[in-house]
Amino acid sequence: MKKKRPKGGTQPQRMDMAMELLQTLAGEEKTCSLSALARRAGISRYRTKRLLESLEQKEAGGSPQPKVNGAGQARGVMEAFYGSIAREVRPVMESLARKHKEAVYMTFLKGDEVLFVDVAEVEAVGKGEPLVGRRFPFFKNAAGKVMRAIDSWDLLEKIGKSWRRGRFGFPELSDLRRELELIREKGFAVECGGMGEGIITVAVAVRDYAGKVVGALTLLGPSVRLIGSRLEEEIIPSLRVSGELLSMKFGYARP
Incomplete structure (x- = not known):
């Protein structure tokens, strides 16, 4: 039945x-x-x-x-929508923040920018400038790059041309294409300096049951703490597992 x-x-x-x-x-x-x-x-x-x-x-x-x-x-x-899924997202963010003692954000795409919606931090670590509620160009941080990595090249070309009509700073399209293709293969993104001198962002995408990217878990910290083996052996693997866990909560099953 x-x-x-x-x-x-x-x-x-x-x-x-x-x-x-x-x-x-x-x-x-x-x-x-x-x-x-x-x-x-x-x-x-x-x-x-x-x-x-x-x-x-x-x-x-x-x-x-x-x-x-x-x-x-x-x-x-968008913030109200986040409130409807925060029960699933917050524990994962807080666990990452405690484990790595760095700020962990939930981010969403909004056009050609990334909106930083929520943050989990550890009190013992000195807090930087608060980013919640702020937006940044997608190509300036790991969150935007990992979320845009699955887009078609036609869409990215359109975004690039639109951006260049009135603003500066958009990367060369050929360079961006190679970088996003590599991010798509690896399943994570690392950006150095785009959010400020000496700042590194690391991000993984969060997907829903249809495989659609709905956001990104993003860890942000100073380069002096996010270098070498700590980044490769500790932070990236941990973020990837957390991103997969959240995606599973939203019904995503890896092919």
């Missing part, structure tokens, strides 16, 4: 729908109606409304709920 499918889908399915909405919001430049969001996300208006209401519920009070009305509120909705 077939089992009845739970209403509203499984947690990984709801998560995937949430990410579709977040990407829609992040790309909007104007106020976006509920009908437009539903059409862009490919789900009903009712489901869209219920999902957005769920995303907007904060697990901890204090800050006002985000309003769904376009790009200006995309960060708020």
Whole structure:
């Protein structure tokens, strides 16, 4: 006898729908109606409304709920989405921070930038400048590179051309392509200096049940502590295991 499918889908399915909405919001430049969001996300208006209401519920009070009305509120909705999965993500981040005594962030892609959403730190280690809520170009940190490594080359070319029309600093496309291909093969990224002189970021992607990258676990620290065998033998293997654990929690099974 077939089992009845739970209403509203499984947690990984709801998560995937949430990410579709977040990407829609992040790309909007104007106020976006509920009908437009539903059409862009490919789900009903009712489901869209219920999902957005769920995303907007904060697990901890204090800050006002985000309003769904376009790009200006995309960060708020993204943070609300993170609140819905923090129960799974926070213990993994905290375990990594305690083990390595370095700051560990959860990061999401927002267009051509990376948003640092949450951090786990160890009090005994001197804290640097807080990055939660800040955005950085994807090519300046390991998180952005590991999340973009699975994108098509056509998309990356489009992003590069768009960036170069009004801003500077985008790397040579041929160099970026070689670097991202290597990151895709290795399954992790390391970036030196992109977030500031003497700063190293290390990141692994987190995937959902469909294999879609939904975020990245990112460890950040000074180069004097993240060099040589410690990086290769301790931190990278630990991050990879943690990334795989989180991906499994969201329904991903390696092919």
